Amino acid sequence: DIQMTQSPSSLSASVGDRVTITCRTSHIISRYLNWYQQKPGEVPKLLIYDTSKLQSGVPSRFSGSGSGTDFTLTISGLQPEDFATYYCQQSYSVPPYTFGQGTKLDIK
Amino acid sequence: QVQLQESGPGLVKPSETLSLTCTVSGGSISNYYWNWIRQPPGKGLEWIGYVYDSGSTIYNPSLKSRVTISVDKSTNQFSLNLSSVTAADTAVYYCARRGRSNAFDFWGQGTMVTVSS
Numbered sequence: 001d002i003q004m005t006q007s008p009s010s011l012s013a014s015v016g017d018r019v020t021i022t023c024r025t026s027h028i029i030s031r032y033l034n035w036y037q038q039k040p041g042e043v044p045k046l047l048i049y050d051t052s053k054l055q056s057g058v059p060s061r062f063s064g065s066g067s068g069t070d071f072t073l074t075i076s077g078l079q080p081e082d083f084a085t086y087y088c089q090q091s092y093s094v095p096p097y098t099f100g101q102g103t104k105l106d107i108k
Numbered sequence: 109q110v111q112l113q114e115s116g117p118g119l120v121k122p123s124e125t126l127s128l129t130c131t132v133s134g135g136s137i138s139n140y141y142w143n144w145i146r147q148p149p150g151k152g153l154e155w156i157g158y159v160y161d162s163g164s165t166i167y168n169p170s171l172k173s174r175v176t177i178s179v180d181k182s183t184n185q186f187s188l189n190l191s192s193v194t195a196a197d198t199a200v201y202y203c204a205r206r207g208r209s210n211a212f213d214f215w216g217q218g219t220m221v222t223v224s225s
Contacts, residue, residue: 049211091210
């Protein structure tokens with residue numbers, strides 16, 4: 001299995017801040033890395049696929065970068081609705097598809 | 109707009125089989141991979157497996173001995189059976205489409221399944 005490690009596990013930030021979440025994989029996955037946002041009690045929502053491609057309807061303040069084994073999700077100018085848990089997921093190798101453990105972003 | 113909806117019992121007894129169905133509307137079930145993903149309370153996401161419209165399947169090795177996923181194109185539905193359940197199988201179960209991007213682009217609302225006697 002490809003192991004996914006996100007850091008940090010949690011972070012606190014303020015509206016307007018720029019935050020970065022990191023995802024490291026145990027094997028090279030090229031650019032087959034996706035990011036999801038999940039708010040409490042809600043369904044995960046696809047934000048970014050293939051490392052840096054923005055899913056339709058996702059605000060441009062979200063961006064992704066990386067390749068190989070190291071990837072980042074950046075939110076530029078945090079909005080109140082961005083406070084949520086974020087998951088990375090590799091689509092390079094199946095079975096199984098694997099997710100990171102999540103990064104909880106809350107309000108400072 | 110594609111919509112997915114899970115259905116099935118919310119309570120299953122230990123050692124029995126958990127059975128869920130996902131109904132796809134607003135689009136065809138053809139030419140996509142249809143997935144089951146679960147999330148135990150307060151925890152992260154675990155991929156269970158997928159079925160293609162042809163009926164071919166791939167499962168998470170950690171669950172493979174207990175999982176069966178099938179598809180019925182005539183009703184635009186796909187199903188999950190998980191046998192010999194224990195309390196560790198208590199989770200919200202989601203169905204999801206793997207889109208052209210190889211990411212999970214459409215999800216059902218999720219259904220909570222509790223394993224308890």
